[in-house]
Amino acid sequence: MAMGLINANPIIHEKKERRARQAPETTDENAAEPIDQLEIFDHIRDIKDPEHPYxxxxxxxxxxxxxxxNDESNYVRVTFTPTVEHCSMATIIGLCIRVKLVRSLPPRYKVDIRVAPGSHATEAAVNKQLNDKERVAAALENPNLLDMVEECLSPTFD
Incomplete structure (x- = not known):
């Protein structure tokens, strides 16, 4: 195992089988196609952890x-749970989720990323960072952080 990992031996869960989504029946060609919870999950499920090959x-x-x-209100909230309460990568994980969704969803959606209540020692600070436009923009201007995000978002072939 690599030295210096916050959670050197995480619990690994089996991936769920991908389910096919039904195309919604619409009569209005100009109507925005609704998005469901499964579609959001499919966008973020394969993001790689910054510290582990999972x-x-x-x-x-x-x-x-x-x-x-809430598709009618164009609102998505993802609440994620770090593997340990003092995870130093929580902000990076949240940033990866935000970037993936902003790139994947129509621009009409407001994306809200949160750490699960009680799951992180600095929950309020992480949530504030992840949902502040200026902080997110500044983070993505940092070449090292951007490289880390891109690495986590790069596709895997397993």
Whole structure:
């Protein structure tokens, strides 16, 4: 195992089988296609953990149930659970989720990223960082952070 990991031996969960989504029946060609919880989960489930060769789904950091969606209000909230309460990568994980969703969803959506209540020692500070436009923009201007985010978002072939 690599030295210096915050959680050197995380619990690995089995990936869930991907389910096919039904195309919604619409009569208005100009209507925005509704998005569901499963679609949001599919966008973020394969994000790689910054410290381990596992996905956020495998580490149970994100689950289908951790996603709140109000398609009518164009609002998505993802609540993620770090593997340990003092995870130094929590902000990076949240930033990866935000970037993936902003890149994947129509721009009409407001994306809210949160640490699960009681799951992190600095929960309020992490939530504030992840939902402050200026802080997110500044983080993504940092080449080292951006490289880390891109690495976590790069596709895997397993």
């Amino acid at each position: 996905s956020l789904e495998q580490l149970n950091v994100v689950t289908e149930d951790s996603i709140e969606l």
